[in-house]
Amino acid sequence: MLIGEYTHNIDAKKRLSLPSKWRKELGTTLVVTRGLDNCLFIYPLKEWERITEKIGQLPLGQADTRGFNRFFLSGAVEVEVDSVGRILVPDFLKEFAGLTTKVVLAGIHDRVEMWDENRWIEYKKRIEAQADQLAEKLGEIGVL
Amino acid sequence: MLIGEYTHNIDAKKRLSLPSKWRKELGTTLVVTRGLDNCLFIYPLKEWERITEKIGQLPLGQADTRGFNRFFLSGAVEVEVDSVGRILVPDFLKEFAGLTTKVVLAGIHDRVEMWDENRWIEYKKRIEAQADQLAEKLGEIGVL
DNA sequence: CGTGTGGTGGGAGATAGTGGTAAACTATGA
DNA sequence: TCATAGTTTACCACTATCTCCCACCACACG
Numbered sequence: 001m002l003i004g005e006y007t008h009n010i011d012a013k014k015r016l017s018l019p020s021k022w023r024k025e026l027g028t029t030l031v032v033t034r035g036l037d038n039c040l041f042i043y044p045l046k047e048w049e050r051i052t053e054k055i056g057q058l059p060l061g062q063a064d065t066r067g068f069n070r071f072f073l074s075g076a077v078e079v080e081v082d083s084v085g086r087i088l089v090p091d092f093l094k095e096f097a098g099l100t101t102k103v104v105l106a107g108i109h110d111r112v113e114m115w116d117e118n119r120w121i122e123y124k125k126r127i128e129a130q131a132d133q134l135a136e137k138l139g140e141i142g143v144l
Numbered sequence: 145m146l147i148g149e150y151t152h153n154i155d156a157k158k159r160l161s162l163p164s165k166w167r168k169e170l171g172t173t174l175v176v177t178r179g180l181d182n183c184l185f186i187y188p189l190k191e192w193e194r195i196t197e198k199i200g201q202l203p204l205g206q207a208d209t210r211g212f213n214r215f216f217l218s219g220a221v222e223v224e225v226d227s228v229g230r231i232l233v234p235d236f237l238k239e240f241a242g243l244t245t246k247v248v249l250a251g252i253h254d255r256v257e258m259w260d261e262n263r264w265i266e267y268k269k270r271i272e273a274q275a276d277q278l279a280e281k282l283g284e285i286g287v288l
Numbered sequence: 289c290g291t292g293t294g295g296t297g298g299g300a301g302a303t304a305g306t307g308g309t310a311a312a313c314t315a316t317g318a
Numbered sequence: 319t320c321a322t323a324g325t326t327t328a329c330c331a332c333t334a335t336c337t338c339c340c341a342c343c344a345c346a347c348g
Contacts, residue, residue: 001196003175003220005236009306013326017305036210083328084305106218109200113214127211135180137212141198144180153296157336161295227339228295 002026002107007117009101014094015086019105022112023085032093032114034075037123040089040097040114045078047110089114146170146251151261153245158238159230163249166256167229176237178219182263184233184241186249186256189222233258 006019018026031048035041043051055072058065075096079087089099102117115123127134138144150163162170175192179185187195199216202209219240223231233243246261259267271278282288 003217003222004234005218007236011306013307015306020304037207086305088326106214108213108217113218123214127215130208130211131180133208134212134215137202137208138180138216141195141202143185143195155296157297159296164294226337230295232336 002110002112004107006105008103008105010089010094010099010103011101014089014091015082016089016103016114017084017086018081018112020085022107023081026081026112028081030079030081030087032077032079032087032089033073034071034093034096035113038097038115038119040093040099042087042112042114043110048076146254146256148251150249152247152249154233154238154243154247155245158233158235159226160233160247160258161228161230162225162256164229166251167225170225170256172225174223174225174231176221176223176231176233176258177217178215178237178240179257181267182241182260184237184258186231186258188254191254192220 002022002025004019004021008017008019010016025044026042027044027046029045031043031045033041033043052073055069058069060066075093077090077093079089081087093099097114098116098119099114100116104115104117104120106113106115106120135144146166146169148163148165152161152163154160169188170186171188171190173189175187175189177185177187199213202212204210219237221234221237223233225231237243241258242260242263243258244260248259248261248264250257250259250264279288
């Protein structure tokens, strides 16, 4: 299970180190794609295949399904993890997520999310401010 | 059942001793995550697994579920208890909970809460001031 | 007082993250 | 067709941090 939060740098060659804790679980081939809320999603290849299979079952006739497919699939790139645990982040994805150098990697279940550090900080502030909603959710799952 | 309150120090290497009384019950693998009211939750691995199972059942498409997952899952870290009963507290969690050195560990049912000492003192003051009101509520639900 | 246990601190080796260099490949123009 | 410039890929190197182990101190208890 991918959990935790790490801040790493994208260097001048667009290389990004993955946290060593996740490398075993992620494997050597990943898929990076446009995510929701202006971040990027990173999936292990297996997870990605599972997802695309589900997407394939969606009714193609609907306009919003087509839109989602284009958003999600056309933005996807398969990347290899190099010998020291780094991946390359293509320019168009960097641009989409507004990435500069400082990047936050967040483990969410079975995917990793990639955020520009500043956007992540802003987003977290918004979420934390909604403590009552969080408490409600925690209640739902029997934590509190 | 985890009960009681202890004050320990986080040292320069981010290590925190767990009260020896709880070690047997907590086990050797724990999960620390963001909690409510600016504290951290510590769960034994088994409890955590129970929680993540429920989280997996939440609908993923909704914005507030995404927010909750990011708050709770990216805020979680699996930690090992070392040979003398200590765990490592990552920087981003220390920061979230405003931890410096003096930390209060509070046993709450099946989890441990981790507070900055000063915040804990403040919080307790507020709670104690409202104790009679709380007692009324508890009476309503048949506890007292 | 001696002994055991619990909390704290420090040092040496290992590792993760990052930066750089050199080789290989692509593309462009003469 | 070849040369050259720009880009990419693979490999090597450095340093800060983490991990593991050992030592110390304080307090409790017999």
